[in-house]
Each structure stands twice: as C-alpha cells, then as structure tokens.
C-alpha cells in the first residue's frame with residue numbers, strides 16, 4: 001500500500017513499451033507503477049518514479065523488487081517460471097501466476113494443454129531429432145514450421161523449413177523445438193480478453209493483425225467482414241482459455257483464419273499485447289487500464305468501441321540514411337499532415353526493424369484510415385515526401 005495515497009502498489013517486471021503504456025494508464029487511477037528495469041534508460045524506466053534496476057532472471061533482484069508491491073505482474077514472458085513460483089511461495093501476489101504463465105512461456109506446454117482442452121490448433125509435435133522431423137514432415141507435408149519452445153518473439157524463433165537438412169544446425173543447437181504444419185492462412189486475428197482473479201471477464205472486438213516477416217505491422221479493429229458468429233466463437237474461446245488456464249490480467253489469443261474458414265490458435269500472451277494497442281483510443285477502457293484493474297481485482301471497465309473502426313500501424317525502425325534525417329523533423333511534418341492520427345513513441349533508439357512506436361486513427365472510413373496510418377508510419381520511419 002502506498003502510505004501517502006492509500007492505494008495499492010503494482011509492480012511490473014520489465015520496463016519496455018508495455019510497462020511504459022501501463023504507467024500511462026496508471027496515472028488517472030492515482031497510481032504509479034514500480035518497474036524492474038534492466039537498464040535505466042528502458043522505455044518505462046524513463047517515465048516511472050519508482051524504478052528498481054535488476055535482472056528479471058535473478059531471484060534476489062525479483063525479491064528485492066517485490067518487497068512493498070501489493071501485486072506483481074509482467075511486461076514480458078522471460079522471468080523463469082520457478083522464480084515466479086518462489087515469489088508466490090514468499091507470499092507475493094503475482095498475476096498472472098506461474099501455473100497460467102507457463103503456457104505463454106513454453107509453446108510445447110501450450111500446445112499440449114490446448115490439445116487436451118480440445119482447442120483447435122495446427123497439427124504439431126515436439127521435435128528432438130532429425131527422425132522426429134522427418135516423420136512429422138511425412139505426416140503434415142513440407143514446408144513446415146519449426147519454433148523455439150521458449151524465448152521467441154516478433155518471429156525470432158520461428159523457421160519455415162523445406163526439408164530436414166535445412167534444420168540440421170538448429171537441431172544440433174539443442175534448442176527445444178516444436179514443429180507445426182504450415183497453415184494455409186487467409187489472415188491472422190487476435191481475440192483479446194481480460195480476466196480478474198474474482199473471475200470477471202471482458203472481451204474487446206476480435207481484430208485482424210497484419211504480419212510481415214513474422215512481425216505485426218497493422219491491426220484493424222474490428223476484423224473486417226468477420227461473420228458475427230465466428231467473432232463470438234473466437235471471443236468465447238479466448239474467455240474459455242482464460243478460465244481453464246486461470247489467467248489473470250489481459251490474455252491475447254493469436255489466431256489463424258485458414259483459407260477453408262477454420263479458426264486455429266497460434267499462441268497466447270498473458271500481458272498487454274500489440275494486437276490491442278488500438279484500445280488506447282479505440283475503446284472506452286484500454287488494455288493497459290484493464291490489465292491494471294484485473295491484476296488489482298477491481299471490477300473491469302467497459303470495452304465498448306469509441307468509433308466504427310480503429311486502425312493501428314506499428315513504427316518499425318527504418319534505414320539510417322532516411323531523408324529528412326531527424327525524427328524530430330519527421331514528427332513535425334507528420335503532425336502537420338495527419339492532425340487526427342495519434343502518435344505513440346516508446347522512447348527507444350532507432351534500429352532497423354525495431355518496434356519504436358505506433359500510430360492510431362479512429363473513424364468511419366476504413367480504407368481512408370488504413371491509407372493514412374500506413375502513410376504516416378511509412379513517412380515517420382522511412383522519410384520521403386508527404
């Protein structure tokens with residue numbers, strides 16, 4: 001409890017953009033996040049008053065951090081599961097807990113559990129050897145997809161493999177692998193929900209997530225032309241997964257819509273997620289506020305949309321030789337040109353391909369919103385003419 005305000009203290013392990021935007025949502029709730037940051041210049045460390053420096057893989061650092069927190073939550077999946085269990089054994093309240101989070105940390109465990117629950121997934125198998133890979137490929141066909149069971153993000157840790165020889169090095173590296181059939185994807189969707197420890201659930205509209213090279217570039221809310229019954233099914237599925245796995249906080253369920261119209265679960269994230277950044281402007285309650293409400297076991301907020309359509313485009317760092325050169329000058333021109341497109345920069349240094357921010361626009365005309373957010377993102381990252 002914060003003695004001055006009488007309000008609980010939420011600690012978030014990790015200080016990237018998700019923690020930074022959670023801090024933004026914490027302010028009107030009278031709170032300030034405590035963050036565990038690896039570096040003093042991490043995105044959230046720059047905007048939070050209560051920053052503990054330390055490594056999220058170091059149990060002592062985690063314990064030091066958790067002291068005085070009413071609840072501890074996560075900005076990423078990289079805290080060792082046994083450390084989360086150790087914190088809980090110390091009496092620290094953690095949301096989501098280790099039992100739930102393991103399914104967002106390990107794609108093998110996630111596939112096993114979802115298969116037990118009868119949740120539709122791509123055909124999959126754990127792959128430990130060339131023989132496993134050969135027999136799995138004989139079954140599901142080539143090319144297939146290999147994934148690192150743990151530690152991947154933004155497509156790092158996902159490989160499309162044409163034949164067993166292509167994976168020789170990967171197999172030899174000792175990386176724990178999950179194989180999946182290469183799904184014929186019409187498009188990718190996400191069903192984002194929140195669940196509180198009390199058991200209250202809330203859903204946002206199902207969105208379309210547009211990916212390029214394994215990284216999300218655009219999100220459209222709601223997913224265009226998605227039949228209402230399919231959207232309902234996806235939301236119910238996400239709520240069911242949240243309940244069965246005991247998820248607390250925001251749960252993002254990444255989905256594939258297959259070319260023959262089925263929905264398959266790709267993966268789970270148990271934290272605010274890129275597919276719901278649009279909720280900052282596009283929903284009465286943003287995912288960041290909802291995550292705070294949920295982990296504090298407060299009643300959840302309304303998820304009603306604020307506009308017919310909301311489109312978000314990620315800002316992925318461009319090349320070094322961009323013209324005009326300074327991001328400051330590009331921001332200036334962007335603002336002049338797109339007064340109704342909202343800018344979110346994460347306080348990160350620019351590197352090619354790195355997620356450094358996003359832009360969002362809400363309105364009635366979807367094609368116009370898509371064109372403008374795309375043009376704005378393109379100009380901010382790659383320069384050129386407006």
Ligand SMILES: Nc1ncnc2c1ncn2[C@@H]1O[C@H](COP(=O)(O)OP(=O)(O)O)[C@@H](O)[C@H]1O
Pocket residue numbers: 122145147152153154155156157158180181182183184185188211214215254266267
């Ligand atoms: N089984 C699959 N079939 C076809 N494409 C896939 C498959 N699995 C992943 N992908 C593609 O790779 C992207 C990243 O995979 P994902 O498992 O979500 O990894 P990450 O943890 O990096 O987000 C997906 O969004 C999708 O575009």
Ligand SMILES: [Mg+2]
Pocket residue numbers: 154254267
């Ligand atoms: Mg993913």
